[in-house]
Amino acid sequence: MMKKALDLSLYLVTDRGLTLGRDLCTIVEAAVQGGVTCVQLREKDCETGEFVELALQLKTLLDGYNVPLIINDRIDVALAVDAAGVHIGQSDMPYEIARRLLGNDKYIGLSVETLDEAMVANALDVDYIGISPIFSTQTKQDIKQPFELEGAKRVVEITRHPTVAIGGIHPHNVARVMQTGVDGVAVVSAIVSAIDPQQNAKELSSIIHQNKKTL
Amino acid sequence: MMKKALDLSLYLVTDRGLTLGRDLCTIVEAAVQGGVTCVQLREKDCETGEFVELALQLKTLLDGYNVPLIINDRIDVALAVDAAGVHIGQSDMPYEIARRLLGNDKYIGLSVETLDEAMVANALDVDYIGISPIFSTQTKQDIKQPFELEGAKRVVEITRHPTVAIGGIHPHNVARVMQTGVDGVAVVSAIVSAIDPQQNAKELSSIIHQNKKTL
Numbered sequence: 001m002m003k004k005a006l007d008l009s010l011y012l013v014t015d016r017g018l019t020l021g022r023d024l025c026t027i028v029e030a031a032v033q034g035g036v037t038c039v040q041l042r043e044k045d046c047e048t049g050e051f052v053e054l055a056l057q058l059k060t061l062l063d064g065y066n067v068p069l070i071i072n073d074r075i076d077v078a079l080a081v082d083a084a085g086v087h088i089g090q091s092d093m094p095y096e097i098a099r100r101l102l103g104n105d106k107y108i109g110l111s112v113e114t115l116d117e118a119m120v121a122n123a124l125d126v127d128y129i130g131i132s133p134i135f136s137t138q139t140k141q142d143i144k145q146p147f148e149l150e151g152a153k154r155v156v157e158i159t160r161h162p163t164v165a166i167g168g169i170h171p172h173n174v175a176r177v178m179q180t181g182v183d184g185v186a187v188v189s190a191i192v193s194a195i196d197p198q199q200n201a202k203e204l205s206s207i208i209h210q211n212k213k214t215l
Numbered sequence: 216m217m218k219k220a221l222d223l224s225l226y227l228v229t230d231r232g233l234t235l236g237r238d239l240c241t242i243v244e245a246a247v248q249g250g251v252t253c254v255q256l257r258e259k260d261c262e263t264g265e266f267v268e269l270a271l272q273l274k275t276l277l278d279g280y281n282v283p284l285i286i287n288d289r290i291d292v293a294l295a296v297d298a299a300g301v302h303i304g305q306s307d308m309p310y311e312i313a314r315r316l317l318g319n320d321k322y323i324g325l326s327v328e329t330l331d332e333a334m335v336a337n338a339l340d341v342d343y344i345g346i347s348p349i350f351s352t353q354t355k356q357d358i359k360q361p362f363e364l365e366g367a368k369r370v371v372e373i374t375r376h377p378t379v380a381i382g383g384i385h386p387h388n389v390a391r392v393m394q395t396g397v398d399g400v401a402v403v404s405a406i407v408s409a410i411d412p413q414q415n416a417k418e419l420s421s422i423i424h425q426n427k428k429t430l
Contacts (some may be wrong), residue, residue, distance in 0.1 A: 047306040048288055073263055076291035080312045091262040097295045 006068060006084075006107055007037040008128055008164045008184030009212070010205050013072070014041050016191045025057055027197045032065045034201025035193070037184070040087050041107075042072035055081040070109065075101050085109065087130065090117060095124045109164070113144040118155045130186065131155050133167025134177060140191075149180055156181040171203050178211035221283060221299075221322055222252040222400030223343055223379045224427070225420050228287070229256050233407045240272055242412045247280045249416025250252060251406070252399070255302050257287035270296040285324065290316050300324065302345065305332060310339045324379070328359040333370045345401065346370050348382025353404075364395055371396040386418050393426035 012031050016024050028039055036206055043051050055071060059081045062069045068084035070178040071077050073092045076086065085107025088098055098108055111130040121129050136146045147155065152165050165177050167188035177185050185208065194200035227246050231239050243254055256273055258266050270286060274296045283299035288307045293300065300322025303313055305336050313323055326345040327333040336344050351361045362370065365378050365415045381391050381401035392400050400423060409415035 048303075048308045049306045052308060052312065052423075074291060076289060076308065076316065079291075079316050080308060086262075091264045093263050093267060093291065093295060097267065101291065101294050 003105055003107065003127070006127060006162070007168050008162055008186075009037045009167075009208050010035055010201065011038045011040065011069070011164050011184050011186040012036045012191055012201075013166065013186050013188045014043075015188050016190055018189050020193060024054070024192075025061055027192055028058060028121065029061055029065075030196075031191045031201045032067050032196035034191075034198035034203050035205030036067065038068050038070060040070040040072055040088075040186070041075075041077075041083075048074075048077070052080050055083065059083060068107070070107060078102065078106070085127065087111070089132075095126060099125065111166075112155065115151070115154060115158065118159050122158070122160050126161055126191070128162040128164055128183070129155070129159060131163055131165045133183065134165040135168030135173070137168040149176055152177065152180040152182060171200070171207060173203055174207045175211045178208055178213070181213045184208065218320055218322065218342070221377070222343060223377055223401075224252045224423050225250055225416065226253045226255065226379050226381075226399050226401040227251045227406055227416075228381065228401050228403045229254070229258075230403050230407055231258070233404050235408060239269070239407075240276055242407055243273060244276055244280075245411075245413035246406045247277065247282050247415045249406075249413035250420030251282065251416050253283050253285060253288055254260055255401070256283040256292075256298075257302075258289075263289075263292070266292050267295050272300065274298060283322070285322060293317065293321070300342065302326070304347075310341060314340065326381075327370065330366070330369060330373065333374050337373070337375050341376055343377040343379055343398070344370070344374060346378055346380045346397065349380040350383030352383040352390070364391055367392065367395040367397060384416070386422065389419055389422050390426045393428070396428045399423065 041055055055077050059069050071083045071086050075086055087109040091109045107127040109128045110121055110126045111132040112121055131147055131152050134152050135148050156163055163182045164184045164186050165182045169177055169185045169187050170190045191197045191200050228326055270292050274284050274405050286298045286301050289300055302324040304326045322342040324343045325336055325341045326347040327336055329399050346362055346367050349367050371378055378397045379399045379401050380397045383404045384392055384400045384402050406415050
């Protein structure tokens with residue numbers, strides 16, 4: 001099976017701690033119905049059995065919408081549920097090992113936190129890079145200096161990979177983020193913590209498509 | 216490559232929190248020189264990159280002594296470093312998925328915390344079971360009622376698998392543990408926190424071999 005290009009337009013990253021007590025699968029389904037094009041399951045303090053269970057539930061759900069499931073960090077979980085791929089950070093599995101374990105048919109996304117890391121990523125056959133964070137955010141604690149709009153624009157200029165920006169992106173700033181030339185935006189709380197996740201996804205999706213740079 | 220039977224006699228499980236500030240690799244090497252026959256790397260709060268790095272160091276070290284390296288829980292890490300196998304608990308990756316991902320040439324050990332779990336394990340092609348815990352211990356918090364010597368004896372009677380007992384085993388009680396008929400004992404603090412890990416391993420190893428049940 002040949003990989004097709006990933007649609008990074010509106011990329012949802014999960015966080016069960018931010019659902020305001022609601023079921024994650026319900027939120028993800030609403031988000032997908034609102035226009036989310038890719039879902040990353042991120043679990044940082046979860047036993048492997050529960051992680052696999054949750055990944056399987058999301059996989060089944062997302063297969064019905066033809067939306068790819070990406071697993072954060074855990075290549076074992078991605079392999080276990082035959083996810084579309086993984087997203088790795090700079091402290092996760094080294095890219096070359098991840099690629100060897102997953103093969104060429106799976107997507108691998110890599111977070112870059114500096115321009116230098118974006119340069120280094122040009123030597124790797126990653127499927128996309130995450131520009132992380134573009135703005136400061138409460139969702140991730142272990143982050144470096146935000147890129148801001150200017151930094152994101154620089155990354156877009158120097159990288160040979162598709163790009164998705166993450167961190168503090170909400171309806172009020174998503175147009176400006178898209179105007180940097182990124183291929184998409186990743187959000188956590190803007191959807192997961194929204195009163196109406198489907199409506200928020202729809203709003204984000206609409207602004208994203210209006211502001212997408214075309215070559 | 217055909218799997219040979221794992222020598223479970225003296226099975227070291229690591230815990231970097233219990234080394235009293237000493238380097239883990241140094242302790243593991245001393246332990247192996249003292250008679251440890253199998254090493255399990257257990258890391259519960261470690262980023263994947265660091266886990267892989269540490270596993271690679273131990274793998275290189277242990278290959279030199281022809282001692283197998285088992286990775287706790289993380290099949291991705293085991294695959295990344297070509298470890299001899301994994302040890303999984305009841306809340307980790309389901310056995311069938313673990314076997315599919317690792318193939319038949321790798322060892323899979325499974326912790327059982329009740330007699331019922333030991334019965335269920337008879338239906339699985341695990342390479343050994345861990346009787347966990349045999350005594351109460353401070354090393355693991357998430358454990359059930361200890362088996363005690365009588366419980367371990369019952370597991371040995373009903374299981375079709377090789378067995379290793381874990382939990383609160385030290386030189387003063389290891390003879391009685393071996394007399395239950397288990398194939399070996401697993402220790403953490405008895406070696407990792409020992410003033411002289413090599414000497415403690417030697418002492419344990421000697422008692423284990425004197426008290427090994429032969430058919």
